[in-house]
Amino acid sequence: MPSVATLRPQEFDQAFVDRVIAERGDRPGALLGVLERVQEHEPxxxxxTTVLEYIAAKTATPLSQVYSVATFYALFSLEPQxxxxxxxxxxxxxxTRGSRDLLETATVRLGLQSDGDGETESLSITTPDGAATLRTVACFGQCxxxxxVEVNHTIFGHMNERSLLKELDALDKGGRLS
Ligand code: FES
Structure with a gap:
């Protein structure tokens, strides 16, 4: 595991990460909360990767453990969003309850290119203006x-196309998609 000193703190807000780690301390589930706050803060x-390595070194947590948390939860992304x-x-x-149609609806509403059959195992596409990222996950654990569907970290169950469009329209009306 790289030492804290060999990492490149200039690539992220080190002071913020240090503060979050200090606040969370050794509480159970602390790593999850740290990753959540740090991802929120990242523009x-x-x-x-640099941040994950820093958090691992700073909290003396094996990097593999940090990665497994960051890749297990659908909330986290290792790619810019x-x-x-x-x-x-x-x-x-x-x-079986229609998520392919929801994916197609969101793709069209956000002005993104469809991948054709909606069967892509893992999808992450961002609009050219950076307004939105459309992703897929294998399971939210809320079957x-x-x-x-999750929109800006709020989970919506029993979603249908009409409700999804309503959520996306609300983002648009709030000026968040422009
Ligand atoms: S399959 Fe969608 S929440 Fe589990």
């Missing part, structure tokens, strides 16, 4: 609420 709403995120679950329970 492109993601967790760059747009100012808004729309995440559609494409797991089996959601698929009883299928189909499940």
């Amino acid at each position: 492109a709403h993601y967790l760059p 747009g100012r808004n995120t729309v995440c559609i679950c494409r797991g089996t329970a959601c698929h 009883a609420l299928a189909p499940v």
Whole structure:
């Protein structure tokens, strides 16, 4: 594991990361909360490798453990994201309840290019102006609420196309998609 000194703090807001780690301390689930706050704070709403390495070194946590948390939860992204995120679950329970149509609806509404069949296992596309990122996940762990969609970190269960369009229209009307 790299030492804290060998990392490049100039690539992220080190003072903020240090503060969050100090606040969370050794509480159970602290790592999850640290990653969440740091991703929120990062202008492109993601967790760059440098930050993950820094958090691992600073908290004396194995880097593999930090990565497994960052990749397990659908909330986190290792790629830069747009100012808004729309995440559609494409797991089996959601698929059988119409998530492919939800994906198509969101793709068209956000002005993105469809991948053709909606079967892409893992999708992450950002609008050219950086207004929104559309992603898919394999399961939110909320299958009883299928189909499940997340918009800007709020989970919506039993989603249908009309409700999804309503949420996206609200973002647009609030000036968040421009
Ligand atoms: S399959 Fe969608 S929440 Fe589990």
